[in-house]
Amino acid sequence: MKHPLLVLGIETSCDDSCVAIINERFEVLSNIVSSQIDVHRAFGGIVPEIASRKHLEVLPLVLHKALEEAGVTLKDIDVFAVTQGPGLLGALLMGVCLAKALSFALKKPLVGVNHIEGHIFAIRLEHPEVSPPFVALIVSGGHTELFAVSEWGKYTLLGRTRDDAAGEAYDKVARLLGLGYPGGPIIDQLSKSGNGKRFAFRVGLEDEDTLDFSFSGLKTAVARVFAQLTLEGRERTSLLADLAASFQESVIRSLVKKAFRAVEITGYRLLVVGGGVAANHRLREVMQEEGDKKNVRVLFPSHKFCTDNAAMVGACGLFHFLRGRRDGLEIDPIPQLSLGEKQAPSG
Amino acid sequence: MILAFDTSTPWLGVALVEGKEVFFRVTEYTRASHSLLLMQYLELLDARFSFREHLEGIVVGLGPGSFTGVKVGAIIAKGLAYALQVPLGGFSTFEVLASLARRLDTGQFEVVVPVIFHRKGEVFWVEFQKGATSLSSFQVGSPEDFLAQYKGRNDVFVVTPWRNLWELFVRAGIFCADPSQAIPDPLELVILFEERKGGSTENIFSMLPLYGSRVFERESASR
Structure with a gap:
């Protein structure tokens, strides 16, 4: 056989x-x-x-x-x-x-x-029942792109980053703060002990009527605040955590906002988030909350996918x-x- | 049958040999697309000789040379050897040129020195005692460094296919093979493989090319 x-x-x-x-x-x-x-x-x-x-x-x-x-x-x-x-x-x-x-x-x-x-396609490995139409947000160290998937193999690019990918921004900010590489998991971990509301960072194109993203200005904004930090010891550690958390909240806010705007425009009721940054615990949390609020099904592949x-x-x-x-x-x-x-x- | 190929220098070489019979042999000057050309030659050879079923070994040129070229040759050789379950051999361009020199009239010279152009301002070379082809460590330097070491040496015979280097060395009075006779020949890979059978089979999992350049050592040190 x-x-x-x-x-x-x-x-x-x-x-x-x-x-x-x-x-x-x-x-x-x-x-x-x-x-x-x-x-x-x-x-x-x-x-x-x-x-x-x-x-x-x-x-x-x-x-x-x-x-x-x-x-x-x-x-x-x-x-x-x-x-x-x-x-x-x-x-x-x-x-x-x-x-x-x-x-x-x-x-x-x-x-x-x-x-x-x-x-x-990673979503299909664990959710064979999933079928288009859906909105897909692919976010990683090299890519930040939003697609309307009308059927498998048929994609419309709704938006993408005009400069740095989200994961790239994580790496750059982590390097700037002396946290190491790769930035994504390090900042995600550090943010758990930080106050994400302490610093208000605005993300490029955030309030504009486009589904494109821009993260390059965020690094500069973080750098400006970081340069003013003169504290040492425990206070410095706490400030670093707040900076990391504030940066992360800003990135996530932009991703969530644009992704759900895409859902609204297309009228699709399913949002699939993939790529390395989709492993971020906070992104998964916020996306899920927003999905529950708006009655949109949000799916992530497991970390390994x-x-x-x-x-x-x-x-x-x-x-x-x-x-x-x-x-x-x-x-x-x-x-x-x-x-x-x-x-x-x-x- | 033995399949040999070399993508490490601008001269792409492919040969298919069985015993003393050379079914196919080509060296083609090409600045890029080694991977595309090599696969085309392999398809052509298989259509003509069905060599996949009869292959007894694969030999690949390991450089040094183009960073991309040496890696392309090595990964394709590893993939083929693994899939077809045949022994894999690999030899440096130095060994190929030293082997080639044995067929030239070099009787009066005690030392054969293959020279490989890497990029502007950097060449690689290694000394072989007359008739020898086994590689020891090689040297990296500028063409001027090379001239400083070998100018005036009457016992040295240089083998290099790069015409610009050849002109420089000849002008300095160094004995050199004609560049047209110094093009890395894939048949030499087969000869070396046959000569060293038993002692030269490479491990698919550990075989690596010779990159030559120290660029990453320099980068690491400066960080």
């Missing part, structure tokens, strides 16, 4: 080396992630050349572990799916080249996947494969790959 269709996903768009295996029912058989955070921490951020070198170093082992954990061999795989973009060129290239080599060696089809679309992973790439690749898509060995990484056509908000 033919086994269920198996898809092997590969994700290397940034600093995580990921391989996962899923079946045609979107069930995850294995999901291996090798993080490079410790390597990049010394540099205070991601060094693209180092990221691609680490991918080369660990990918074969990550692949081996993914197969082992799923209890299958490469010969059992029916389709290879790989992140084609957006992302860091050198990092993407490692995943794409490995996928091409495997696809060629085993004469199995290859499907290139858009990383952002992968984040949207919010951050970069290859299961979401496999899921997205499976969807396109089932719709007949086949990519040849001529596919190349596309660092600026976009998703959906931009549409001005109305309503």
Whole structure:
């Protein structure tokens, strides 16, 4: 009897080396992630050349572990799916080249996947009942984008950041405050003991009639307050926590406001939030509260499927494969790959 | 059959060999798109020779050279070797050029020095005693550093495919192979693999290219 269709996903768009295996029912058989955070921490951020070198170093082992954990061999795989973009060129290239080599060696089809679309598909791994239409907010270190998903595979870009991504703002502010890297989890943790109302930071485009975001000014605002801090000891620690919490509240306020404005415009009753920043506890809390207030269902993937992973790439690749898509060995990484056509908000 | 390829320098090399028979061999000057061209050659070769089913080994050029090129070759080689479950070999461009020099008329020279251009102002080189091809540590410096070390040495024979370096060295009176005879040949990878069989199989999980540049050491130190 033919086994269920198996898809092997590969994700290397940034600093995580990921391989996962899923079946045609979107069930995850294995999901291996090798993080490079410790390597990049010394540099205070991601060094693209180092990221691609680490991918080369660990990918074969990550692949081996993914197969082992799923209890299958490469010969059992029916389709290879790989992140084609957006992302860091050198990092993407490692995943794409490995996928091409495997696809060629085993004469199995290859499907290139858009990383952002992968984040949207992450919700399908744990909520198979979810179906469009819905609004998707993808928010991470490299992206902050709002989509109207009218059907799987059909996206309208409603808004995006005009400068820094939300996760990037977290990293920059954490560096500024001397808190370390990566900024997201550190600020989220520190904020738990801080007063988020102590400093009123205004976020760019917050009150304008656009679904675009702007976070670059926020760092400057935090820097201005931070420069005035002369306190030491416990008072300083408490002020840092207040600063972190105030910064976080501002970012979240902007994300929530725009996301629910998008829900209002589209008339959809479901909001899906994905990407690394979607793992933030406070964002999840506030989004959920707002959803309850407005009678909108809000869904987040679990933490492991919010951050970069290859299961979401496999899921997205499976969807396109089932719709007949086949990519040849001529596919190349596309660092600026976009998703959906931009549409001005109305309503 | 043995499949060899090298994407570490601007000269993309691909060869398919069985015993003494060379089914295919190409070196093509290309500044980019090594990954695309290599896959095209592999598809072409498989359509013609169905080599996947008959492959006994894969050998790859490990650089040093272009940062992107060395990584592209290594990851494709690892992927193919893992999927087809065949032994993997890897040799540096220095070893390839030293191996190539054995076929040139270098009888009077005691030392062979392959030189690799990395980027403006930086070259890599290593000394091989006559006939030897095993790599020891290599040196990094400017072309001027190289000249200061080797100018006036009558026992040294330099092998480099980069014409600009060749012109500089010849003008300084250093004996050099003609650049057209010094292009990294994928057949040398096969020869080295065959010569060292048993002792040279690389581990798919640990094989890494030679990057050469010390740029990250410098960056780390300055932080």
